[in-house]
Amino acid sequence: MSKDRLVTPRKLSGFMELTPDKQIVFDEMMDKIKNVFKRNCFVPIDTPVLELSEILLAKSGGEIDKELYHFKKGDTDICMRYDLTVPLARYVAMNSENLSFPFKRYQIGKVYRGERAQKGRFREFYQCDADIIGNENLPIPADAECLNLIDKVFKELSIDVVTHVSNRNVLFGLCEALGLTEKTSEILIILDKINKIGRDNAKAELIKLGVNEENALTLTEITLKCGDFNQILKEVESLTDNECYQKGINELKELSSLIKVMKIDNCALDLGVIRGQNYYTGTVFEAVCPAHTEFGVVSAGGRYDNLAGYFTEKKLPGVGMSIGLTRLFDLLDNNDMLPPHPLSTTKLCIIPLGETLNHCFELCAYFKDNGINCEVNYSDRSFKAKLKDANKREIPFILIVGENEVASGKYNLKNMQTGEQETLSKESCLERLK
């Protein structure tokens, strides 16, 4: 093909693509997350990446968000999923007769948001979700299970996090008690950014909204409460006897006790956790890295009263947690926080010297059968080039197999890190490698 007909190879911007050595680390992180989900008895589902637009857009009454990848195929209006929650709702609504409740499912998959690409934002990213769906009712231990997953997942990943927990009924109820029910949405929008704009600015905004000085003070003060569950709950529990408020307080008390019982570490009560204007209706939580607050929220979730209200009349309350793995990996990578990793998963590379290729393959089969990731370098390059290649790829051991070695059944096993060489039978090589 002549040069002028070549197409310049490039990928779409905003799509992560890793080198194999980093992909190995990424996959290991995903496996660790999956194993925590499994250990905790969550079962997997795998829904399609494509959904009918009427399903994905049910919430917005069919209005197309400009972030969505959306197209027509024949007469069918199709969207790429932008999260795993709407597909879960559709799945549960379709299969509710055959599922056992509480239904504990995990799903790890790519989701799509066609927003403007910018640093740290991806148009395709892996979401790792675990949700618990109840039928009619779902007790608070389900919320504790989600906090437990966050704790165990990040321990497994060796990343220190603190999970900030709140319950939206507290602020809902307080607004009601203060006679501000109609302004609740606007108030929450202001309080949600209190850590960004500061207490005084939040207060000023509340007053501008028509909240009086005293109430503005009460609202900002409670929002800034963050720390030990028992202490804060004691401080705020008598603030009002509003029913919704007391529901929030009581759920937080129960959660606090379960956190201890279930040995969940590193949770803080933080009444400033609001999680935007989304569908959460009770418990809400966000995990952050105290050593890297600039990472923002690395996992989050909460409780919703009704998962599948657009698809079924059944009342299906749920609670879930989610990790945006692509973004998390990118943050770790950019901050040199990835665990140490070799450039390949090859443990042993066999290098033939002379006409010994067949013997090398026999040896390779022996090592692989015994659990060693082993390969033969059969390329047509020089012996020296092969040594160099093994070095460049950081392969820990090489075995040099010349005709003498074949005759004697003793091989030179070289430790590439120490430079040590030993002459060993294949059985002894295997022992060294294990």
Added chain:
Amino acid sequence: MSKDRLVTPRKLSGFMELTPDKQIVFDEMMDKIKNVFKRNCFVPIDTPVLELSEILLAKSGGEIDKELYHFKKGDTDICMRYDLTVPLARYVAMNSENLSFPFKRYQIGKVYRGERAQKGRFREFYQCDADIIGNENLPIPADAECLNLIDKVFKELSIDVVTHVSNRNVLFGLCEALGLTEKTSEILIILDKINKIGRDNAKAELIKLGVNEENALTLTEITLKCGDFNQILKEVESLTDNECYQKGINELKELSSLIKVMKIDNCALDLGVIRGQNYYTGTVFEAVCPAHTEFGVVSAGGRYDNLAGYFTEKKLPGVGMSIGLTRLFDLLDNNDMLPPHPLSTTKLCIIPLGETLNHCFELCAYFKDNGINCEVNYSDRSFKAKLKDANKREIPFILIVGENEVASGKYNLKNMQTGEQETLSKESCLERLK
């Protein structure tokens, strides 16, 4: 939400979606395939599902196949990938300076074909690909590695297959030797369907194409050769001294010897394997299940002279194998050939009796810390309903925890298969469960 505003939950047709118990089996199959790839020192990559149309359509000069999911987002022309090979070509062309060759990569991911949905055909399906890419050259052992992967993967999956192997140079060379070079494509199309239409019809079609009787006989006879490598190679090696033909024969001889050395089972030489009119240029292979020939080809692949000719002037020969996991799973499922599988992965369900929930969670943490998939049934249903649920979900063990049990530290462990009950300390329970 009132009933008349409900959206009927449904998914797109042609998209597989499994129940959790089957998803567990699917995921286990995928893990097994992945582990064979890893053990053989293939490294992972994960390319985006979306590619620029100019990349995916480079081969067809930009012409859009009606099977493709294709759309515009702003000014960008985008396609969903229809295989993992073009993305691999793009990846290798973009990264060739930093890769070690031979580059052995695997990728497992969803691909998309918007064709008319029909039984056994999916619009979204998992492809499990392993390819080896050389720089300028790639020796025949790479082809043997792909056959080895097929052998080891299907052994791991406990599925009996036979891999039929050929080399396209044999028929290319034979056509050339018979003076039929210009008709090679048409001849291969006819020979490719010989097993479907039969030898006599194939001969008739060849004669209709202008091939004389004697040549038609030669071509159909060689195409029907299938069996032991050595025997068939002996029969056909002297048919012509055409250079291309001899190249095919010699490559098959080398491959045959490597198959023995690498202990690859269940390969047959089958000169009728052609693999359509695609890009393969040497070795080609197809694995079938002898006990279920109606499954058709369950894995296939072959050698291509130049992977990334549309994207780079570098010559990058490759060889690869692929398994369409979604279709394979569907076939196994429809024929009751899935391995036995429980409905959940829960090993132990703890059922509280009375006010013992906290103690149950402590026990649950103990079992999980010790490697047992354990959960507490904390739902607000009756004790009886919980027992029934554990039974329905085929959970192998339950632990009943009432107030007496909490006081004594001895618990009733019930084996749900045998009905046996034992009263044991938590440590003894753990032993039983392990």
